[in-house]
Amino acid sequence: MRAKFSSEILASADNAEMASIMRACVHCGFCNATCPTYQLRGDELDGPRGRIYLIKSMLEEADLSRSTQLHLDRCLTCRACETTCPSGVNYSRLVELARPIVDAKVGRRPLERFKRWLLRQIVPHPKRFAALVFVARIFRPLYPRALAELVPKAKRKQLPSQAGLHERKMLIIDGCVQQVAAPEINAAAREVFSRLKIELVSSTYAGCCGAVSYHLGEVAEAQGYARRNIDAWSPAVAAGAQALISTSTGCSVMLKEYGGLLRDDPIYADRARQISALVRDPSEVLDLGELAKAYQVKSDRRIAFHAPCTMQHGLRVAQRAEACLNAVGFELTEVPDGHLCCGSAGTYSLLQPALSEQLLDQKLAALEGASPTTIASANIGCLMHLQRRAKTEVRHWLEMIRPHAVKPDHQP
Ligand code: SF4
Ligand code: SF4
Known part of the structure; x- marks a missing residue:
């Protein structure tokens, strides 16, 4: 040009x-x-x-x-x-x-500024987000349909995790929204990784990855989140953590940005680059052969996989997650226009509801067209967005694998 x-x-x-x-x-x-x-x-x-x-x-x-x-x-x-x-x-x-x-x-109009400020004050802070969700769930029956759909569904029963101690250790980020809305996802990740002899460890000092602030144009605020996380993870990195895992692809993409985000910071630039280089999607780490030995699906479960934009266009690893699901025996259905966004896109669904709703309806028609038993995905924003209107159960792909462990005496 x-x-x-x-x-x-x-x-x-x-x-x-x-x-x-x-x-x-x-x-x-x-x-x-x-x-x-x-x-x-x-x-x-x-x-x-x-x-x-x-x-x-x-x-x-x-x-x-x-x-x-x-x-x-x-x-x-x-x-x-x-x-x-x-x-x-x-x-x-x-x-x-x-x-x-x-x-x-x-500039922005006062109402727009307030909405954006409110999102930054609530979404990245798990305690505030949890309080909001708690109140919203109580009053949900009184809301009109459009508003009621926005309230995250009730938490699923937490299964006791079978994760154990292993020599191979990797960091995992708990996230902000995800640890409130769907803590079972990281529980599933810990257990699946543990069966493949990898221990996932988290730091309680780490917080939001900074994506909400970054995408709302508040770069300094995003840098603050990045510095805090780098400080929280540095001890584990120094102790030999082999990777930094996120079960939400939106967070993974942001974590990969840390090197660029702090490139002019004389104190954090090197450590930010080091953290970004350690970021891996779970599908990049799990060995397909080992996974197939540890997990096998017996029942006839057909999955429609929604590859989040952050997974297919950001990390470019969508086929890896699908390969993991295939390896344990799931059948994947054809999803037309799989490259198109579901309309979640971080805070987009709240700031641009009209376009977001159209994309959601299109995406659900594409996902549910082949009558799958479950829709699987890899990003908390997409999962919550799809759950709003899906007639089919929506789960993280690691949650789908978790219940199908092969008993040790049946492993080949
Ligand atoms: S495809 Fe790439 S080169 Fe072509 S118009 Fe779009 S951005 Fe420009
Ligand atoms: S909405 Fe269009 S312009 Fe924006 S990132 Fe997606 S494809 Fe590119």
Whole structure:
């Protein structure tokens, strides 16, 4: 993409990075074909190429308005466009750099500011989130349908975990929303890893990964979460933890960003890079042969797997989780348009409900079309979003594997 940026503009490191990303774009428009918001709205400015143009105009001509902000707000940051782009344009980085600039220059209406502030005050803090969920569940029967659907479903009964002590140790992040809404997911991870002789350890000092703040444009706040987590995990890393596991792919992508997020911090830069390099999705660690020896499905369970955008476009490991499910004997159904976002996208479902609802309905039709017994996924945001309206049970893929342990005397 041809662009003329003044030397004054390029003097800022962030602007120079944005300019360099934009120059890689050859304007072909292939990305529009896989962009969920372009598919829904049919408006060039609600597709990646149009958004890149808006950011270019902002930098070249300081042409910036509330309309620019609206089109960037409608972007899910799902990164489907990155997977499609033949020129390797790092769109997500571009939009993450642009959003705080747009917000600072255009501002936000008081109600929008309050909503965003409230989300940052509640979602990353498990005690506050738990209190909110507790109250919301009590009053749920009184809410209209749309509001009642937003309340997380009642917690499932916690099964006692069979996790044990092993020489191979890896860190696991408890997360913020997940430890309140679905603690059974990490319990399942501990047990499955333990049967493969890996102990998952967590630090009580670690907290939210910072994704909520980061995606709402509060970079300094996200850096604060990152520093706290790095401090919390450093002792285990120094003691030889082999990896940092997250059972939520949204958190994994954020943890992989720590190196870039703190690259200019003289105290944390090296440790941030080290933490990012340790991040692994569970599916990357579990050995398929060992998994197949330890777990085998006897019943006829057909799973529709929803690969979160963070898993397929961010981490690019969706096939690995599917391979794990196949290895233990699950049958996976065909899911049309699997590359499209479900509309959860962090806080998107709360900030852009109309588009999010359309994407949810489309996704559930695609997932439930082949009548699976269960929908499995890998990210707490997607799981909660799908559970709102799914007629089929929705679970994390590790929870699906956990109950099917082969008794030791039956192992080959
Ligand atoms: S990140 Fe997703 S919603 Fe945003 S432009 Fe790319 S494909 Fe479209
Ligand atoms: S596919 Fe890539 S190069 Fe083509 S318009 Fe989209 S971002 Fe630009």
